[in-house]
Amino acid sequence: MLTMMMSIVHRITGFGNYFGTLLVAWWLIAAASPNAYGRFQWFASSWIGRLILFGYTWSVIHHMLGGIRHLIWDTGRGFGPKEREWLAAANLIASIAITLVLWIFIMLTMGVA
């Protein structure tokens, strides 16, 4: 059940990450000028900007961990019923935990808690 749900989540997070690259491109291009970077920082520190960046962080990490799961499967391992469920649960829990740790660190660094 969880395995099935995680399969579609892998696709959905991949779809989200696709458009998230626009933020990466914006950030990299904006870094060249103080004005442009100010606009990016204004977006990134806004309510909606934070929500989007938080979601993007989770989406990237979840997709990366899910990808590692797929690479393990590519070696022919991890297909047992227990292993599949365990890997799916670990994928979900680890992605949420890592995202929260990263964002706690970010908020502390920014001095906005």
Place this chain on the structure above:
Amino acid sequence: MAAPLHMRTPLGRVLGRGAAKSGTEHFWHQRLTAVANVPLTIAAIAILITLVGRNQAAVAQILGSPTVAIIMLLFVVSITIHMRLGMAVIIEDYVHDDSTKLTLLIANTFFSIAVGLASVYGILKLSFGL
């Protein structure tokens, strides 16, 4: 005479290119970039974390330094190749009208190249200070 063991023609089996006529290239490039993306994404997140809260001048200097710039270039190139392949699979799975499918596949390639090159431009600009 014994019944054939499979439906594929001898030529088809030798060429090994399958129904899409592109062989296993898609699968291979998808996996190759997936493997590359893991360390590159971890490195990119680490770089991002060290830049949070810094001013534009510091961010520009760090992003433009050789090691960081090269890691970011590899990251951007690898993820945009990977995402183009992934989106192509999504389009092929869900869009069944031929002309819509073709239009979306073209748009997918254009978007991936555009966002990839825009990012590369951003990094190079910081590196060379143009």
